[in-house]
Amino acid sequence: MHRARGPRGISGPVEKAKDRKGTLRRIWRYMEMQKAALIASVLFVIISTLLSLVGPYLIGVIIDHYILPKDMKGTFRLLVLLAVIYSATALFTWLQSFTMVRVSLHTIRQLRQDLYDKFQTLSLQFFDKRSHGDLMSRVTNDIESLNSALSQSVIQILSTVLMATGITIAMFSLNWVLAITALLIIPVMIFTTKKIIKYSSSYFIKRQRDLGELNGFVEESISGSEVVTLFGKEEKMNLKFSEINESLRHSAMNADMVSGFVGPTNNFINNLGLGLLIGAGAVMTVEGMTTVGVIAAFVTYSRQFYRPINQLSSLINIFQSAIAGAERVFEVMDETPDIVDKPNAISIDSLKGDVEFSQVDFSYETGKLVLKNIDFQVKAGEKIALVGPTGSGKTTIINLLMRFYDVTAGEIKIDGWNITDYKISDLRKKIGIVLQDTFLFSGTIMENIRYGRLEATDEEVIEAAKMASAHNFIKHLPNGYQTTITSGGSNLSQGQRQLLAIARAILADTDILILDEATSSIDTRTEMEIQRGLNHLMEGRTSFVIAHRLKTIENADQILVIQNGEIIEKGTHEELLKNKGFYCRMYEGQFSLGEK
């Protein structure tokens, strides 16, 4: 989430962590690994703060004891000392931020790694429940805001507090009347800043909302650009966009204008305070209660004092929202993976391919059964077709077989063992999928096919492409197997993408195969090639085919007709036709539409 931030660090409403202590403790556990660097950094902060306290004091001494008595040599000597002190301050400030950035980056790297590792262990069920944008934002924004909080705000908060304490002590030890005069101005400053922030925060909320709406709108119109063009809605979208854009300009302007008052107002109050200090100092000097040098020291101190105090509230805000972000990251880390290997999970090199579903029930959300009493057996090497209306549960059966989800009741066995007995990664490796929407990544055709088995040689890749009937079209591409595919494969036709997926699956040579047939129409020639490729692929392998055109499954060993999560008919094509049930009606429906 983008956080609106006004000038001079004034921000919109700050999100607070629910369990701040617990989250801090966990962040600490990460930072602890860098203990030495952390201690060094704190030490550097203390040294640089102490050094910057010496400066103003020394200026007072120079004025009173050297400049006023006209001791030029002594003045010069002390000026050199002052230069050394200021240089050392700069050096230690740099050292302190350098070590802290290191600590922070190491911490963040570990955190990011842990979060990524965690993602790998979570099931699809977890990802179903959350928006991808939200998860992405945890990996990027939340971790990044923690990074900037750790590398900057923590140290700044510490140095501000140290500095404020140090200056207060120094002021009181120099002259308590002047100290009280200088401090008087602080409550006034805090009070006015608070008032302005309170007034501007409603504008910030509005700006944040407008910004969110704008981002959402842009995201939608980019991802839906085809649909927009198709329906000729460009003009309407443009109008809507300029409306939101204008609204954002308006709210951002209000927010920035109001918060822009803070800086000048504080400056004004600062100067007022300074005037007061000098006035009081002048009277006291005349009365012999203080010296010009002390006034000079006070002026410098109060400059050093007000600036960090001004920033403190925004620093604390940054820190708080970073803690809230960290809490969201930890939330993901605390998810217990619901699908894990059993302690003695079996490793497998190969599967024979006997599959059995016994009275399997399943629900994605508790209480809403998507599959009811699914019961069937498949012998190794058989071809099983799953047919049924959309939403009937065909993909869900496959999801269960791959163990993307675990059954709610009943059991699934492969080669006589419950699938929960196998190592999940082994099981998934032995089951190949050719999906409707083939996943192609940007890279060459060769690389995309090789994704099926990374150690395959070029010859093996070409052999697989030949078996898949993909070789012909690849050969005619400008760069053959070296042709680059744009991400998602948009420079290939749907049929060509399917052929590549088949080649990939042939290369992967898995023991069980799942085919999700393409729904979109493909020209007859490519269709025949795909069919030929698929027949090669399915030969001797247990294959599950989610079929949309019944023509392609006439030769299946078993057809399961699914409706509303139940198997309503089961048998071969001929048997089901004879039954004159649902399948028969579907088949005749497609036949009369000329699909046969």
Ligand SMILES: Nc1ncnc2c1ncn2[C@@H]1O[C@H](COP(=O)(O)OP(=O)(O)OP(=O)(O)O)[C@@H](O)[C@H]1O
């Ligand atoms: N991740 C999910 N979370 C919740 N419900 C889901 C999820 N996936 C699918 N469903 C629901 O489960 C039911 C079965 O869906 P499934 O995808 O298995 O149907 P399908 O037969 O494969 O449909 P299609 O032919 O359209 O692909 C549907 O009602 C669907 O809305």
